[in-house]
Amino acid sequence: MRQMTKTNTMFNRVFASRWYPGIFQAAVLAVFIFITYELFFGSLHAHKNFGTALTWVLWWPILPLLFLFTGRFWCAICPFATISDGIQKIVGNNKPVPKFLKKYGIWFIDFFFIMITWGDHVFGIVESPVGSGFMMVLIALGAITAGAFFERRTWCRYLCFLGGLAGNYSRTGIVQLRGTPEICQKCTVSACYKGGKKAAGCPMFEYTRTMDDSARCNLCGNCVKNCPNNSIRVSLRKPFKELWFIKRPRFEEAFLAVVIMGIVFVQNITMVSIWEKAQVWLENMLGIHQQAAIFTIIFLIAMAIPVALLYLGSWGASRYNNESVHMNFSRFGYALIPLDFSAHMAHNLFHLLAEGKSILNTGLSTFGFTVASSSASVVSMETIHLLQYGLLAVGTVGSIYTAYRIAKANYAADHVKKITLPIVILIIVLIIINAYVFTMPMMHRM
Incomplete structure (x- = not known):
């Protein structure tokens, strides 16, 4: 402490x-x-x-x-x-x-x-x-x-x-900035929003005194400088915790969360060996031979799959919590963010670790030094795969637990497991798809 x-x-x-x-x-x-x-x-x-x-x-x-x-x-x-x-x-x-x-x-x-x-x-x-x-x-x-x-x-x-x-x-982060409620509720200055002599007002249009999430706080420090009551605190917290207690779920934010899953899938699938075969198969089936058109079709399908799966899971949850599919989509879309993060980071690890030496090689070449080796890999592919699957495992557990905590925070205790189950099935389907793609050899960009 x-x-x-x-x-x-x-x-x-x-x-x-x-x-x-x-x-x-x-x-x-x-x-x-x-x-x-x-x-x-x-x-x-x-x-x-x-x-x-x-x-x-x-x-x-x-x-x-x-x-x-x-x-x-x-x-x-x-x-x-x-x-x-x-x-x-x-x-x-x-x-x-x-x-x-x-x-x-x-x-x-x-x-x-x-x-x-x-x-x-x-x-x-x-x-x-x-x-x-x-x-x-x-x-x-x-x-x-x-x-x-x-x-x-x-x-x-x-x-x-x-x-x-x-x-x-x-929202998954371990750093948060918040006002102290018992101090802020007595404040009549609102310097955190309006600004003061030491700094401008909040650039992100946030009232720190009432802010209950980190989605729009860029940690610029203006409110800390301006607060006359020393009320603003920056502290550490558990990862993913904020997702458990979203008070005002927004459909647009949930939609972005599920679309990111589709984008990560596209980024992965276009780097593996079956990508060219899939393009040729689709070209022959549709009679379209324009690469941009073929990619657009695949891209839209990749976006639609996780959206459709979340709608299906939301429909399953709606049968037990008596809320609309739209509300369940908005609420439980946030549960996908840990899995989004882990899948996104697992994809990025390939570029960071399989191509990381290209930063050193191109940097040395730019400043006139001789590059001894053209190899871009920092560690072996076996190590990268191990780290990728570890990240996917953490994201899966994080998303499942987040779905459970969201249900627990909003619904009767005897319905929590039934409400959570359709979302858990959705998460498992998404992780299986991602894990399968990561088993395939990926092409380097650098």
Whole structure:
């Protein structure tokens, strides 16, 4: 208990510092500028481009881990958000967020996330350094436009596809920021939202005094600096715990959770040997010989399968809890997030560990040093498979237990097992599909 108190105090001191998060933002922005330069002016071959290696072999694979261990800290130091903040200070329009964006923002996030994944496979963004560079520029332009016209971090809250992923995964995280209820309920200042002399108001439009989840807290520290009552606390917690007590489940967030499962499946299946055979089979069956059209069909099927399975599980649960299928979908969609995270991270481990040395090799080559070995693997495939299956096992247990805790928190004790069973069956089906795909040899990107 004493150690936990010391850890909390340390967190609060860091967040209260005037150097936080600016010092991290400056460092990340400098790296981002360097990466963008490399993508446009470095080698045209992805496996020789240092910017490609840093983006797709290091940054993208470790993002889920960052969300697990640091919540949405990445969003506090994200270069796109930093650029948006700078533009906002210069232009200063600060118009209110449009009502339609507040209402449908999460659907924009869902759409952008799906389209980024689709575009990568159709246009080969990852395999093209220049393509990756243009994607970075487009995201930056979106953030700049939002910063130029609207208040606070409108882009991060309502439009950024990474923000949607961060919101879901940060709920599994071990770091949380909360107000102290008995202190906050007496507060009449609301400096956590409005801001004060030490820092601006919450960039994510959150009232820390009433915030009960971490999905939209980017741990920027503004509320810690501004609070006159020393009420805000940053602390550690059990992984996945927040998912057990979602008070206001949202269909859009549950939909994103289940779609991520489909996206991970697509990412995996397109890297294994049967992918080309599946494309040829579908081409012959449908009489379509356009690769983009064939991939789009497979992509839509992959998205639809987990959605249909969750609807089926929700229908089974509805027979015992007397709630609509829509409500069960919204509520139990959150139970898939641990499995989403583990399957996503298991996929990313292949890039991080089977291609990790490409970061060193391309880095040495960029700065004129001789590369001794062209091997990109950090560890053996046997080790990678062991870690992947370990992650899938943890995610499966996490999702099953989360489904049980969600049911326990919302329904009568004598119905909990019956309500949970259809969701557990859904989780088992999804894990079997993922585990089977991971048994197949995967192709390297770098």
